[in-house]
Amino acid sequence: MTPRLLALIPLAVGINLALGQLAAATALPLFLDTVGTVLVACLTGLVPAVITGAVSQVVMTVVSGNATWLAFLPVQLAIAAYAALAARYGMFGSTTRAALAGLGLGLAAATLSWPISYLAFGGVTAGGVTVVTTVLTGMGVPLKWAVYAASLSNDLLDKTVTFLLVRAVLAGLPRRAAARFPPVERALGRT
Amino acid sequence: MIRFDGVSFTYTGAARPALDSISATFGPGVVHLVTGPLGAGCSTLLLAAAGLAPHITGGRLSGIVSALGNVPSSADGRRALAGRIGLLLPTPWTQLSGMASTVADEVAFGPANHGWPRTRIADAVSRAMDRVGIVHLETRQPETLSGGELQRVILAGVMAMDPEVYLLDEPALELDPAGAEALYRLLPELAREATVVVASTDVDRLLEVTGRVWLLREGRCVAHGSPDAVLGTEDAVAARCSGTTAEIARSAGLPPPFPVTVEAAIGRLRR
Amino acid sequence: MNVGYVAGRGPLHRSHPFTPLTLAATFAILAFVLPAPGGAAALCALALALALFEGVGGVLKSALLTVLPFWIFLFVIHAVIRGSPVTALDVASRITAIVIVFLTVLASVQPARLVDAMVDRGLPFSVAYLFAATLQAVPRLRQRAKDILDAQRCRGLAVRGSPWRRARALVPLAMPLILGALAEVDERSLALEARGAAYVVRRTPLHPPADAGREKMLRWGMLLLAVGSIVVKIAV
Numbered sequence: 001m002t003p004r005l006l007a008l009i010p011l012a013v014g015i016n017l018a019l020g021q022l023a024a025a026t027a028l029p030l031f032l033d034t035v036g037t038v039l040v041a042c043l044t045g046l047v048p049a050v051i052t053g054a055v056s057q058v059v060m061t062v063v064s065g066n067a068t069w070l071a072f073l074p075v076q077l078a079i080a081a082y083a084a085l086a087a088r089y090g091m092f093g094s095t096t097r098a099a100l101a102g103l104g105l106g107l108a109a110a111t112l113s114w115p116i117s118y119l120a121f122g123g124v125t126a127g128g129v130t131v132v133t134t135v136l137t138g139m140g141v142p143l144k145w146a147v148y149a150a151s152l153s154n155d156l157l158d159k160t161v162t163f164l165l166v167r168a169v170l171a172g173l174p175r176r177a178a179a180r181f182p183p184v185e186r187a188l189g190r191t
Numbered sequence: 192m193i194r195f196d197g198v199s200f201t202y203t204g205a206a207r208p209a210l211d212s213i214s215a216t217f218g219p220g221v222v223h224l225v226t227g228p229l230g231a232g233c234s235t236l237l238l239a240a241a242g243l244a245p246h247i248t249g250g251r252l253s254g255i256v257s258a259l260g261n262v263p264s265s266a267d268g269r270r271a272l273a274g275r276i277g278l279l280l281p282t283p284w285t286q287l288s289g290m291a292s293t294v295a296d297e298v299a300f301g302p303a304n305h306g307w308p309r310t311r312i313a314d315a316v317s318r319a320m321d322r323v324g325i326v327h328l329e330t331r332q333p334e335t336l337s338g339g340e341l342q343r344v345i346l347a348g349v350m351a352m353d354p355e356v357y358l359l360d361e362p363a364l365e366l367d368p369a370g371a372e373a374l375y376r377l378l379p380e381l382a383r384e385a386t387v388v389v390a391s392t393d394v395d396r397l398l399e400v401t402g403r404v405w406l407l408r409e410g411r412c413v414a415h416g417s418p419d420a421v422l423g424t425e426d427a428v429a430a431r432c433s434g435t436t437a438e439i440a441r442s443a444g445l446p447p448p449f450p451v452t453v454e455a456a457i458g459r460l461r462r
Numbered sequence: 463m464n465v466g467y468v469a470g471r472g473p474l475h476r477s478h479p480f481t482p483l484t485l486a487a488t489f490a491i492l493a494f495v496l497p498a499p500g501g502a503a504a505l506c507a508l509a510l511a512l513a514l515f516e517g518v519g520g521v522l523k524s525a526l527l528t529v530l531p532f533w534i535f536l537f538v539i540h541a542v543i544r545g546s547p548v549t550a551l552d553v554a555s556r557i558t559a560i561v562i563v564f565l566t567v568l569a570s571v572q573p574a575r576l577v578d579a580m581v582d583r584g585l586p587f588s589v590a591y592l593f594a595a596t597l598q599a600v601p602r603l604r605q606r607a608k609d610i611l612d613a614q615r616c617r618g619l620a621v622r623g624s625p626w627r628r629a630r631a632l633v634p635l636a637m638p639l640i641l642g643a644l645a646e647v648d649e650r651s652l653a654l655e656a657r658g659a660a661y662v663v664r665r666t667p668l669h670p671p672a673d674a675g676r677e678k679m680l681r682w683g684m685l686l687l688a689v690g691s692i693v694v695k696i697a698v
Contacts (some may be wrong), residue, residue, distance in 0.1 A: 001586075001588035002651075002660065003247070003650075003651040003652075003654035003655040003659050003660050004247065004647065004651040005588075006588060006591055006592065006595070006651070006654055006659060007646070007647050007650035007651040007654055008647050008651075009592055009596070010289060010592060010595040010596040010598075010599040011599055011603070011643040011644070011646060011647065011650075012643075013596045013599065013600065014596070014599040014600050014602065014603030014604075014643065015603060015639065015640055015643055017600050017603070017604065018600070018603040018604045018606065018607040018639060019607070019636055019639065021604060021607045021608065021611070022607050022610070022611060022632065022635040022636055022639070023632065025611050025621050025635070026621045026628040026629070026631055026632055026635075027621075027622075027628065028625060028628055028629060028632075030632075032636070035636070035640070039640065043644075051592070055592050055593070055596055058593070059593070059596045059597060059600060061564075062568065062597070063465065063466075063597075063600055064465065065465030065466075065521075065524055065528060065561075065564065065565050065568055066528050066561065067486075067490070067560045067561050067563075067564035067565075068532075068557060068560070068561070120494070121532070121553060121557060122536055122539070122540060122549060122550070122553035123539060124531075124532050124535040124536050124539065124553070130531070130535045130539075133535075133539065134535060134538055134539055134543075137539050137543050137544065138543055143539070143544065161629065161632070165632065165633070165636055168633060168637065169636075169637065169640050169641065172637065172641070173641075173644070175204050176202065176203060176204045176205075177644060177645070179203040179204050179249060180203070180249050180647075180648065238652070241656060243652050243655055243656065246655070247648065247651050247652050247655055248648060248652070269660075270661060273658055273660070273661040274658055274661075276656075277656070278652070278653075278656035280649065280652060280653060280656075282649065285646055285649040285650050285653060286649075286650075286653035286657075287653075288595075288654075288657065288659075289591075289594065289595030289598045289599065290577065290590075290591055290594040290595055290598075291574075292572075292573075292574040296574075296668055299668055300657055301657040301658050302666070303665050303666040303667075303668055304587070304657065304658035304659055304661070304662045304665055305658050305661070305662075306662075306663055306664050306665060306666055307666055308666065309666055309668070312666060312668070334598070334602075348657065349656075349657075352657075352658070
């Protein structure tokens with residue numbers, strides 16, 4: 001692996017784990033724990049993004065001590081792959097495109113995390129999402145669908161904001177910095 | 192031995208070259224000081240010598256750089272030179288390996304990467320820590336150190352690899368005056384066997400140990416030679432590239448060439 | 463909540479770092495495979511005993527804080543709403559067993575020792591490096607996020623108000639963090655390249671942990687147990 005990736009990936013994972021703090025300060029229901037992964041997908045491409053996702057999930061589990069998070073590793077990997085694909089097709093070229101691709105990612109992420117949390121953890125995940133599950137189940141919605149709805153309510157917003165944020169970063173990248181990461185032009189739809 | 196032969200280098204997206212037709216030879220025996228005003232290209236010169244510009248920084252290089260008989264701008268050249276060129280950058284925080292939990296392990300990062308046997312690493316690490324004066328920090332966590340301590344730790348890490356070339360960019364930026372002088376006193380010792388090139392604007396303190404000065408301006412080498420010859424000229428002093436002594440001598444109305452050391456100034460005034 | 467290594471002299475502390483890791487993995491697998499609800503409950507008791515025997519009882523507090531939300535929601539959803547307390551008990555004890563063992567292992571394995579063990583066993587340098595460097599990068603960036611938040615608040619950034627306003631406040635908070643990190647990449651890669659990280663053929667482990675023969679056998683035994691239990695579960 002090049003020293004460039006050895007330098008970039010730990011910083012990207014750091015971004016994944018630090019942004020949650022800033023999101024918490026705004027009291028919005030956001031985790032933003034994949035911004036670094038999506039960013040790496042745009043800056044360098046598929047393989048580094050997948051590695052970032054894997055490292056991120058492992059380190060997040062270690063740092064939090066919450067072992068159940070490791071079970072969601074496949075979701076992080078899928079997010080990395082989706083983001084790399086979105087970058088390749090220039091989905092960060094405009095705010096609208098980024099928002100749409102973000103919504104798509106939200107749908108994909110929820111669809112993937114739903115069976116994991118339903119089968120392994122009885123539909124309960126750490127965090128406020130489970131409140132939605134509880135309320136829906138209480139209203140008579142079957143647990144399966146309640147968990148999916150809860151996942152969607154969380155992921156659609158989170159991933160859309162994630163994509164918009166990454167779009168803002170890419171668009172605001174100083175020219176000299178952007179030139180250091182050739183795939184950025186493609187992610188912004190300029191080539 | 193490092194040779195530049197008509198070397199120019201331009202960063203991606205930059206309007207003018209950072210290095211412009213540089214030809215120079217740096218060999219062991221004396222400490223080389225590369226200096227000049229901000230943006231002169233001193234740091235870039237070191238990066239090009241180490242083969243990191245353009246390899247890591249991006250940009251375009253023309254002309255020929257050769258180091259210890261290899262071409263550092265090629266992948267094969269860099270492979271052949273790995274571990275033989277030591278580079279120290281000005282900010283110590285970003286140079287931490289991120290992999291060490293003690294200072295001793297931090298110093299051992301380079302040697303361990305090169306796969307040296309453990310006994311050889313241990314010897315090299317303790318010798319380097321001793322020379323730089325950080326033995327007392329051995330078991331400390333690198334992240335808890337001050338900038339000055341960290342800068343010496345990183346230098347020890349470079350020295351532990353026992354390189355044949357030292358490229359030091361503002362090696363005392365984070366050190367207090369006494370610490371800086373102690374560090375500079377090491378340089379002539381290193382230069383006895385290795386090529387030592389220092390890029391710095393700390394001319395006053397470095398004059399005592401420098402044997403040869405290369406004055407850069409806007410990427411071009413405008414003068415080179417002994418410290419007196421290069422830094423005593425009207426040009427160098429007017430551009431504020433020289434030391435305090437020469438500046439005082441010039442403001443005091445002495446005719447050029449200006450004395451660059453205190454002893455020389457006293458000598459001139461006595462005459 | 464305090465998560466991570468705690469100095470100690472218990473058997474897990476003294477063992478090769480791969481042994482506690484294998485233990486945690488085996489526990490996680492068994493927690494899903496053993497018949498409910500007795501299996502997971504027994505594992506829970508075992509995990510509790512393990513933490514106390516290792517002398518890291520402090521992790522039980524962190525474990526409680528981690529599993530309490532699970533317990534509450536599992537109880538409400540499964541026992542109260544869906545009328546299936548056995549499911550609640552089963553899932554709760556499964557999660558609890560895994561969380562306790564994981565925290566016990568985290569408290570017993572020094573990350574630096576684990577990295578040395580990885581290097582010693584010939585794992586690629588990049589894997590060991592990324593693990594170690596990321597663990598050091600996370601607290602640094604979290605601290606920077608905190609500094610940015612304080613600084614922007616001092617300059618009058620409002621993180622209250624309508625959701626739209628709060629969402630907009632995210633930009634001046636997140637951008638400096640992200641752009642600052644990206645600005646570091648070049649300098650860090652220069653340093654890594656200069657210090658030989660690009661040419662690692664086989665890195666020397668600085669303090670390779672000792673690994674006794676019976677420990678290796680123990681690890682194989684645990685692995686066999688885990689795989690065997692999966693096979694039995696599928697077969698039955």
